[in-house]
Amino acid sequence: MCARSVSFRCSCCRSTVVTNRVLFAIGAGAIYLACALPAQAASATHVTSFTVSPTHVVGGSTQRAVASVSVFIDPNESTYFLPTYTSIVVQVRQTTSAPGFYYYQCADYVRIGSTSMTCLLPLPLPVTTSQTITLVAAAGNINYDNGNDPGMTATLTVDPAPAPTGTLKVATNLAAASFTITGPATYTGTGTSFTQLAAPTGTYTITCNPVPGYLTPSPQLRVLTVGGTATFARSYELDLRVRAGTGAGPWDPGTQTTKPGTTPVSATFPLGASFFIQLATSDLTGAVSRFTLSQPAISPPLTESALFGGTVAIEFDAAASADTKYFRAVHLGTELLTITPSDTSLPAVRVMLTVNRPPRLGGTSNEFDSLLIDLAHQRGIPPDLLKGQVAGESGFDPMSYRYEPLSVDLASMSRGVNLRTIVPFVDYRLATADGLPEGSSLVDGDIAPRSRYEIVVDGTRRFIAPDDAFVSALSIYQVNNGRANWSKFSRGRAARIENDPSVLNFTAQTPAASSYGLLQILYRTAVEEMGWPGIVGALNPSYLFDTPPNTAAGGGSLALGSGYLRRIFSKANPNVAVFDPAFRAPSDLTSAFTAAFNKYNSNRTTGTYGLRVVKNASAFTPAPGAPIFP
Amino acid sequence: MVIDRRQLVVLGMALMLGGSPVRSGAQGQQQGDEVLVQQHFPQWLIDESTADVSHGGPRPFRAFAYTAADLNGSGQSDFVVAAYSNGFSGAVVVLSGHGAAAVEIANPQFPQMSGSAPAVKAIDMNHDGRQEIVVSLTSARGVSADWVLQWDGTTLCSIGPTALDTNGNEDTVLNDADFIDFDGDGTLDIVNSMEFDAADATAVDTFQVFKLLNGRFEAERTLNFFETFARIPPATERPSSMRPVKIERSFTIADASAGHLMTVVYEGEPGRQEIRSAEITLNGIVVAAPNIFAQHERVVTMPVALRPTNTLSIDIRGPRGSRMSIGIGPE
Numbered sequence: 001m002c003a004r005s006v007s008f009r010c011s012c013c014r015s016t017v018v019t020n021r022v023l024f025a026i027g028a029g030a031i032y033l034a035c036a037l038p039a040q041a042a043s044a045t046h047v048t049s050f051t052v053s054p055t056h057v058v059g060g061s062t063q064r065a066v067a068s069v070s071v072f073i074d075p076n077e078s079t080y081f082l083p084t085y086t087s088i089v090v091q092v093r094q095t096t097s098a099p100g101f102y103y104y105q106c107a108d109y110v111r112i113g114s115t116s117m118t119c120l121l122p123l124p125l126p127v128t129t130s131q132t133i134t135l136v137a138a139a140g141n142i143n144y145d146n147g148n149d150p151g152m153t154a155t156l157t158v159d160p161a162p163a164p165t166g167t168l169k170v171a172t173n174l175a176a177a178s179f180t181i182t183g184p185a186t187y188t189g190t191g192t193s194f195t196q197l198a199a200p201t202g203t204y205t206i207t208c209n210p211v212p213g214y215l216t217p218s219p220q221l222r223v224l225t226v227g228g229t230a231t232f233a234r235s236y237e238l239d240l241r242v243r244a245g246t247g248a249g250p251w252d253p254g255t256q257t258t259k260p261g262t263t264p265v266s267a268t269f270p271l272g273a274s275f276f277i278q279l280a281t282s283d284l285t286g287a288v289s290r291f292t293l294s295q296p297a298i299s300p301p302l303t304e305s306a307l308f309g310g311t312v313a314i315e316f317d318a319a320a321s322a323d324t325k326y327f328r329a330v331h332l333g334t335e336l337l338t339i340t341p342s343d344t345s346l347p348a349v350r351v352m353l354t355v356n357r358p359p360r361l362g363g364t365s366n367e368f369d370s371l372l373i374d375l376a377h378q379r380g381i382p383p384d385l386l387k388g389q390v391a392g393e394s395g396f397d398p399m400s401y402r403y404e405p406l407s408v409d410l411a412s413m414s415r416g417v418n419l420r421t422i423v424p425f426v427d428y429r430l431a432t433a434d435g436l437p438e439g440s441s442l443v444d445g446d447i448a449p450r451s452r453y454e455i456v457v458d459g460t461r462r463f464i465a466p467d468d469a470f471v472s473a474l475s476i477y478q479v480n481n482g483r484a485n486w487s488k489f490s491r492g493r494a495a496r497i498e499n500d501p502s503v504l505n506f507t508a509q510t511p512a513a514s515s516y517g518l519l520q521i522l523y524r525t526a527v528e529e530m531g532w533p534g535i536v537g538a539l540n541p542s543y544l545f546d547t548p549p550n551t552a553a554g555g556g557s558l559a560l561g562s563g564y565l566r567r568i569f570s571k572a573n574p575n576v577a578v579f580d581p582a583f584r585a586p587s588d589l590t591s592a593f594t595a596a597f598n599k600y601n602s603n604r605t606t607g608t609y610g611l612r613v614v615k616n617a618s619a620f621t622p623a624p625g626a627p628i629f630p
Numbered sequence: 631m632v633i634d635r636r637q638l639v640v641l642g643m644a645l646m647l648g649g650s651p652v653r654s655g656a657q658g659q660q661q662g663d664e665v666l667v668q669q670h671f672p673q674w675l676i677d678e679s680t681a682d683v684s685h686g687g688p689r690p691f692r693a694f695a696y697t698a699a700d701l702n703g704s705g706q707s708d709f710v711v712a713a714y715s716n717g718f719s720g721a722v723v724v725l726s727g728h729g730a731a732a733v734e735i736a737n738p739q740f741p742q743m744s745g746s747a748p749a750v751k752a753i754d755m756n757h758d759g760r761q762e763i764v765v766s767l768t769s770a771r772g773v774s775a776d777w778v779l780q781w782d783g784t785t786l787c788s789i790g791p792t793a794l795d796t797n798g799n800e801d802t803v804l805n806d807a808d809f810i811d812f813d814g815d816g817t818l819d820i821v822n823s824m825e826f827d828a829a830d831a832t833a834v835d836t837f838q839v840f841k842l843l844n845g846r847f848e849a850e851r852t853l854n855f856f857e858t859f860a861r862i863p864p865a866t867e868r869p870s871s872m873r874p875v876k877i878e879r880s881f882t883i884a885d886a887s888a889g890h891l892m893t894v895v896y897e898g899e900p901g902r903q904e905i906r907s908a909e910i911t912l913n914g915i916v917v918a919a920p921n922i923f924a925q926h927e928r929v930v931t932m933p934v935a936l937r938p939t940n941t942l943s944i945d946i947r948g949p950r951g952s953r954m955s956i957g958i959g960p961e
Contacts, residue, residue, distance in 0.1 A: 304686025392829050402828055407772040407806065412747050482880075484828070487857070488835060489773065491808040491823040498858040499953055515771060520828075525770045529717030529746050531688035564770045567687065567718045571744035575797040595795070603745040603769035605801045606793045607825045 045074040048114065050137035050152035052121070058159045065156055069106055070116040071139045106137070121156075130159040163200040164226040170194035170206060172217075173262055174236040178209040181232070183224070201225055206232040212345035215239045215282075237261070240287065242339075242351060243278040244269075244628045246621075250278045250286070250324055257284075258629040264336060264350035266630055269313070269329045270358030270622035271373060272382035274586055278324040279339045279349060286323025289341045291315060293353075298333040300377075307380030307566055310580040311335060312355045317584045326586050329355040329622075332377045358622035361387050365396040368518065368558070371551060375558055379566040380578075385593055386562055388617030389600075392609070393520040398546035398556075401449040402515050405473040405504060406486050406493040408524060409513035414473065414506040424527060424539050425512050432507040433470040442511065445542035450510035454479045464510075474504035516544035517557025521564070530560045561600075569596040572605050590614055662729030667696045667712040670723050670734055675716040691717035691746070698728070699752035701781035703759035711786070713748035713765045720744055720767045722779065724786060736785040742801035743777060745769055753809060756817040756842060762789070766806070773826040776804040778847060791820070791840045791847045803838075810858070810955055812895055814929035817842050821856050821957070834884045839957070853959035854890070854936070855881045860953035861946040874909075874945040881958075882939050889961040892934045894918060896954035908954060911943040912936075920947070934958060 049070040057065055106119035121135075138151030168181060172192050179194075181187040183204030187196045201224050208217045214236035222230035238260045244267050245255040257280075258265055269275050279287045296311050308314055312333040316326045321342050337351040361369045361383055368390065369383075376383035394400035403409075412419050419425045420436065428446060431438040450464045455475045457468075464471055477497065481487050487494035496503055515522045523541045526532040535543050535553045543555035550556045570578050572595035583589045594610030601609040671692060679690035694714045698707035701724070710725040710732060720743040724736035745767030752761040755778075763786060766774040778790030792800045805823045812819040820840040827833060837856040840847040861875045883890075894910065907920035917934050942956070 305682055392827075395829065404772050407768065407774065411749075411768070411772070411774070416749070417747075485824070488824040488837075489826040489828075490806040491821055491837065491856070492774075492776075492806040495808045495810070495858045499860045500951065501860075501862055520771060522770060522772045524772065525746070528693075529688065529691055529770075531691065561770065563688065564718075567682065568744060568770070571719055571742060572801075573795075574741035574799055575795075599744055600770050602771070602773045602805050602826045603767060603775035604793075604803055604805065605742060605795065606803050609825060609827050609830075612827070612830065 044149065045072060045139050046149040047071050047137045047139050047152045049116075050135075050154050052135060052154040052156050055155060056157040056159070058161060065121045066118055067106060067121050067135070067137065067154075068116070068118050069137050070114065071107075071110060072114050073110050073112045073139070075112045110139070128160050130157065132157045165198040166201055166224040166227055167229040168194075168196040168199045168204060168222075168224060169229055169231040171231065171233045172208070172236065173234075174211060174214065176211045177234070177236060178211075179206050179232075179234065180209070181206045199224055199230075201228075204230060204232075206234060208234050208236070211236055212343075213239055213341075213347045238347060238349065239282050240346065240349060241280045241282060241284060242267070242349060242629075243280055243284070244275060246273050246275045246624070249276055250280070250284075256628045260349040260351075264352040266352050266354065267337075267628050268354040268356055268624075268626050268630075269327075269628065270624050271329050271332055271355050271377060272358065272361070272384050272622040273329045273355075273624070274326065275313075275329070275628075276324050276326045277337065277339075277351060279341065280323065287341045287343065287346060288321050288323050289339045290321050291318070291325040292338045292340065293318075294336050294338065296331075296333065296335040298331045300332065302331070302378060304378065304563075305566065306331070306378060307569055307578050308581055309380060309578075313353055314581060314583060314589060316586055316588070318582065327353075328382060328586060328589055330380050330382065331355060332357065356625050358383070359625050360623045362620035362623075364619065365391070368396065368398075368546070371558055375562045379562045381562060381565060381593070382617075382622075384617040384620040384622055385597075385613065386565075387620040388613045388615070389561075389565075389597060390518045390558075391616040391620075392613050393561075394518045396518065398518055399449075400517060400520060401452065401545075402484070402520060403450060403453060403476065403508065403510050404486070404513055404515065404522070405477045405508060406490040406497070408522065409473050409506075409509055410493055410496075410504060412524065413509045413513040415503070419524065420509055420512065425524075428512050428523075428539060428541055430507055430509055430511065431469060433472070434506065436507075441538060441540060443540055443542065446511040446540050449514065449516075449542070450476075450508070453510075470507050471510070472505055473508040474501055476508050476510075477504055511541040514541065516541060517546040517561075519557040519561025521557040521561045525564060526557075526560045530564055532560055565596055565600050568599045569593070572596040572599040663696065663698070663710050663725075663732070666725060666729065666732050667694055667710065667723075670712065670725065671714055672721045672723065672737065675714055675719055675721055678719055679716045688717070691715075693717070693746060693748055695748040695750050697750045697752050697763075699761045699763060700759070701761060701763075701786075702783070705759070707752075709781075711750055711752070711763050711765075713750045713767065715746045715748045715767055717746050718744055720748060720765070722763075722765055722777075722786060724781075738779070738786045740777065740788065741799045742795070743767065745775060747772075747774070749774070753818065755809070764809075769826075771826060771828075774806045775802050776807050777802045778804070778820070780845075789842070789846045791822075791838075791849060808856075808858070810895065812839055812893065812929070812955070812957065813841070814895065814927075819850070820847055821853070835881050837957070837959075839959075851959055853957045854883045855879070855940075855942065855956070855958040858953055858955040859944055859946060860951055861948050862950070874947045877944045877946065879942045879944075880940060881942070883936055885960075886936045886938050890934050890936050890958055891961050892917060892932050893957045893959075894922075894930045894932075894954055895928065895957075896930075907947045909945040910956070913940055933961070 047069060051068045053066050107117045133156050135154050135156055136151040138149045170189055175191055178190045181204050184200035184202035203223050205219050205221050207219045210216045217234040217236060220232050222232055224230040240260055241257050242260050242265050243250050243255050243257045245252050247254050279289045281287055293311060293315055298312055302309055308330045312331045312335045313327040313329045332355050335353045337353050338348055340348045357373055360366045372386050373383050376386050414420055420429045427439040427441040429439040453476050454461055454463050455471060456479055512523050521544055526544055527539055535555045543550050544557050546556040546558055573592045576592055594614055595605035597610035597613045598605050598607045683689055694712055696710055696712035699709045699711050700707050701709045712723045714721045722738055723734055725732040726735045747768040749766040751764050753764055755762045763779040765777045768774045779786040780789045788800055791803045793803050794800055808821040809818040810821060822838045824836060835854050837853040839850045841850040859877050909920055910918035912934055922930055
């Protein structure tokens with residue numbers, strides 16, 4: 001504190017009057033304006049009350065304190081201006097040691113008697129440390145008895161002026177975040193949001209602390225100005241990787257990798273794809289986790305019963321923890337995959353799976369892909385498998401056709417339960433040698449397919465002509481069995497024929513006792529088991545060919561055949577929950593479909609047919625329409 | 631007979647028959663049995679269809695077939711065995727008695743029994759007086775799967791060749807099987823059909839033979855060729871004629887280097903007319919001369935040498951309809 005210059009002369013010297021004043025003295029090294037005086041009489045001039053307000057000031061000389069002083073002036077006081085005024089000096093002085101020095105003359109020329117006054121005390125210069133100062137107010141005639149009044153005391157606490165401040169703010173992306181802000185002051189905080197008011201101005205640096213599973217953000221520097229706000233924004237990035245591909249596993253060269261964030265990673269796979277997803281650390285070491293699918297959104301919605309209608313992708317061995325999980329996309333749409341590491345210090349990662357339409361199924365015979373994809377989605381049958389079955393059944397010939405003289409015509413159409421006499425088969429019947437008329441709804445297109453079979457007429461072997469009538473099943477069987485293998489596929493009935501060929505002496509119902517189209521659906525199966533409504537009610541067998549007009553109008557074999565496969569799947573696999581299945585491995589799903597294909601074909605789960613379909617399907621892998629990760 | 635279809639319109643309209651919307655078995659003995667069998671249509675089959683149709687599946691479908699059978703060797707066909715289908719699932723129910731007095735006594739569970747167009751037949755496989763049951767149901771392609779069942783006193787148990795899935799579910803491996811006493815021991819064996827796969831032209835002929843051993847049919851051998859040959863002369867032939875009828879077949883095998891056996895069964899079932907003699911030529915070599923048949927053995931087995939592609943030629947002599955079966959397979 002700087003000392004203020006003041007001139008005075010000791011009153012006991014009764015010499016020069018400098019002034020009549022109330023003086024305050026504040027500060028270290030107090031100066032006592034009054035000289036030592038004798039003890040004061042009761043009526044002697046003296047200060048009767050003294051207070052300071054406020055008693056606590058901040059900021060040193062930038063503020064003022066008000067001193068309230070009451071004083072009694074003795075009339076007998078020998079004063080310079082008696083009788084009316086006395087040249088009494090009321091002074092305030094400091095009695096405690098404090099840095100700096102200060103005094104103040106509160107009043108001069110005080111009237112005789114009692115007088116109250118206030119005066120504004122200048123305060124010390126800015127201080128760097130807090131201090132409490134004792135003030136003494138005293139009165140006296142400088143020329144006469146200055147110093148007789150012992151005065152009254154009051155205290156004043158002076159704190160240094162605060163430093164200029166502003167507001168610090170921190171935003172992070174992680175509740176588990178913690179950080180330290182260093183600068184003019186030091187602060188620590190946690191979470192996604194932090195605010196520090198009244199922070200001293202200056203330059204601050206935030207340093208984030210490590211959080212397991214995340215990359216620690218780098219330090220950030222900000223300057224805080226007076227009244228301003230300095231905002232730190234720090235983002236923790238997951239120190240994990242999501243890896244995915246359609247190969248055999250993460251070691252496959254085609255594996256794609258992305259960094260997860262706090263929002264779900266988007267991963268897109270084509271319908272039918274077999275794919276894997278791995279959670280790994282930044283060094284690509286797998287992180288054992290639980291993979292949980294939720295929130296399936298199948299789109300477009302399923303319009304009828306479907307396999308696996310509770311998910312867009314089947315997760316294999318879902319209950320087990322592993323770093324890599326395998327899936328099969330079975331419906332179009334989206335589903336959230338939450339990957340929760342077994343190491344609880346690592347954060348969960350979310351992946352939004354999107355199953356979209358593959359642009360094609362393999363590189364060959366793609367003309368039916370769009371229809372197959374539609375049906376695969378609706379049925380829950382992987383489209384490559386469906387296409388593999390088409391390849392096996394018809395070689396992609398939409399006009400594929402096969403007459404079944406033993407297993408259908410002999411068994412149930414013309415013999416057995418004699419379906420040809422039952423509605424609706426009666427309407428699509430060829431006229432028979434035993435007197436049944438041609439069905440009223442039969443058209444030439446229903447009859448024509450039989451022309452691929454030969455018969456012997458009058459000793460001449462030739463193809464069946466459109467106008468041939470009463471062509472017997474036996475005549476077709478005898479000439480074409482070597483090529484069609486009917487007897488090998490149907491030993492029991494073949495034995496009957498071999499014993500007595502006359503059992504086939506009936507008019508071959510080549511329209512109704514045959515299978516049609518890409519999936520070779522049997523006409524009887526379409527009409528009876530599948531309840532085919534036909535095309536505008538017309539159940540003509542030829543409408544089961546997979547021509548564009550037929551398929552557009554509700555005909556064709558694909559919808560019916562895939563529908564049959566969907567339904568028979570649960571018979572081939574009675575322990576599989578078809579809505580939300582629990583397959584342990586991808587091969588289990590393949591085996592389940594293999595069994596279902598066998599059921600479709602020969603009504604037993606064993607055999608080589610299903611295996612051949614699966615083998616065919618390997619050539620029709622769904623092509624990706626987009627990168628797995630955007 | 632083949633005539634021109636265009637000539638049939640007037641004739642056909644005059645003879646048109648109406649169809650019945652209800653399908654039922656053709657093997658029932660009595661009208662009462664048929665009504666009873668309908669009444670016992672398993673509710674779970676109906677429920678299954680109803681549940682599926684409520685989610686857009688095909689409309690419900692029902693079919694059944696039944697046969698009377700002597701399951702317990704009483705000498706009477708005092709059981710009715712019915713097979714049911716909703717188009718996809720199959721079921722079997724056993725009724726005791728006939729008509730109004732019949733009661734359901736067993737509904738054996740076969741979770742993988744599936745298919746449509748049910749058929750049931752009763753066959754005494756081992757000639758013990760107790761008939762076994764063969765239930766057949768067909769696939770989407772019309773191929774029938776056969777279940778061979780035997781009465782154990784309380785229910786029908788599967789004794790046919792089956793395969794078990796990983797959950798222990800049993801499914802038949804038979805498709806339209808041929809039941810024939812292939813080895814002449816008096817018990818019918820099973821010759822299974824080749825697996826139906828019309829598109830697989832490369833498939834090698836394979837027929838599996840199953841034999842009843844210890845109460846169950848077990849795989850016994852594999853045949854590359856199997857066929858039953860009957861002497862079917864032209865219709866114009868005199869009934870008393872015994873002129874030989876020549877039949878020719880060809881077949882392929884995968885491995886011609888291995889040794890093969892030819893088995894000739896010329897009296898497969900009692901009551902059949904016997905082949906009097908036959909000459910069998912394989913790839914131009916006579917492998918069975920007519921004198922073999924003079925030995926009156928029901929089954930004759932002989933080693934044969936095969937080629938990848940083989941031609942089998944048979945001259946059959948005997949009454950109309952007389953027959954024999956020939957099987958050729960690895961030793």
